[in-house]
Amino acid sequence: MGRTIAVVNQKGGVGKTTSAVNLAACVGAHGYRVLLCDIDPQGNATSGLGVNKRSVQRSTYDMIIGSVPAGDILLHTAFRNLDLLPANINLAGAELELSMLDNRESRIRRALAPLKQDYDFIFLDCPPSLGLITLNALCAVDTVLVPIQCEYYALEGLSQLMGTIRQVKRRYNGLLELEGVLLTMYDGRLNLTQQVVQEVKRFFPQKVYATVIPRNVRLSEAPSFGQPVWYYDKSSRGAQAYDALAAEFLKKNGK
Numbered sequence: 001m002g003r004t005i006a007v008v009n010q011k012g013g014v015g016k017t018t019s020a021v022n023l024a025a026c027v028g029a030h031g032y033r034v035l036l037c038d039i040d041p042q043g044n045a046t047s048g049l050g051v052n053k054r055s056v057q058r059s060t061y062d063m064i065i066g067s068v069p070a071g072d073i074l075l076h077t078a079f080r081n082l083d084l085l086p087a088n089i090n091l092a093g094a095e096l097e098l099s100m101l102d103n104r105e106s107r108i109r110r111a112l113a114p115l116k117q118d119y120d121f122i123f124l125d126c127p128p129s130l131g132l133i134t135l136n137a138l139c140a141v142d143t144v145l146v147p148i149q150c151e152y153y154a155l156e157g158l159s160q161l162m163g164t165i166r167q168v169k170r171r172y173n174g175l176l177e178l179e180g181v182l183l184t185m186y187d188g189r190l191n192l193t194q195q196v197v198q199e200v201k202r203f204f205p206q207k208v209y210a211t212v213i214p215r216n217v218r219l220s221e222a223p224s225f226g227q228p229v230w231y232y233d234k235s236s237r238g239a240q241a242y243d244a245l246a247a248e249f250l251k252k253n254g255k
Contacts, residue, residue, distance in 0.1 A: 002033075002035070002115070002116040003121050003122070003142050003253060004112065004121075004122045004123075004140060004141040005122070005141055005143050005144070005145050005179055006140075006143075006145070007023075007124065007126060008126045008137070008138070008161065009148065010128055011153070011157055012128040013128075013149065014148060014154075015149060015184030015213060016125065016126070017042075017045050017125050019145070019184065020045055020123050020124075020125035021048040021049060021223075022219075022238075022239075022242040023145075023246060024082060024121075024123045024228075025049075025242075026228070026243050027121055027250065028080050028081035028082040029079075029081070029246075030250060030255075031081065032081060032121060032255065034081055034121050034122075035074075035082075035085065035119045035123070036083070036084050037060060037084075037124045037125070038059075038084065038085060038086055038125050039060050039064070039087060039124055039125065039126060039133050039136075040126060040127045041087065041092040041094070043059075043086070044125075045087070046086040048222075048226065048228070049084055049228070051075060053087065053088045054088070054089075056086045059087050059088040060073065061088065061090040061093075064107050064111065064133070064136065065094055069111075069114070070112060070115050073085055073086065091133075098133070099132060105136055106139055108124070108136040108139070124141060130164050134164075135164075135168065138168040138173065139173050140173075141173075141176070142177065143176070144177075144179055145179040145181075146158075146161065146178070146180075146181045148183055150186045150187065150190075150192075150196045151185065151192070151196065152192065154199075154200065178204070179252075180207050180209050180252070181200060181204045181207050181208045182209050182213065183197060183208065183212040184212075186215070187215055211245040213245070214237050216229075218232060218233040219236065222238075230242060
């Protein structure tokens, strides 16, 4: 059975989608079967894997709201062992529609259940909010991976996120755990970066990945070419960092 991981942070611009796409691609490159489920209405994970989100006929919106089987919207990507459940702009209205449906918190869990046996890992790229779609994701997964930007406002809102995770664990998903905290946009030359790292490690003892993701031009360029950075420029610092993260992630998961 595949292990399911939600990549979540309600703050935008923290490297959430970058981390979801590149970690999924690197885990696939290590030989494991990976599915990336894009449930962010912006659809950046979809375009980051070379899929034109405007031409997607059926998306995770149809899976969540229309009960279309996940297998019917599944796309095979050009990247090793990596499949995609794509998103498009239709997902933008899903929050309102979800609020009127029965069992609204468990629709993603039920949709993904038939696919879990086909994959080693399923990653969910969540919206930058704590709305109903993110709630659905938290009810569907085993663990939560939280990317945090190494900047002043990094810890703002984190207590709210952890409070939401605790509530979901108590009410809907008793097995939910924190997978880990990933430090992104790291610049070791800055005193501020070191202060943020210390604060995050104090806030999340034993849960911060040793691997940090640096600021890197190649990492920023790769999405515009529809490629994870490992395939865009394998020798770049960004690619090497996500490959190291994949190795650390797999080791933590007993692989």
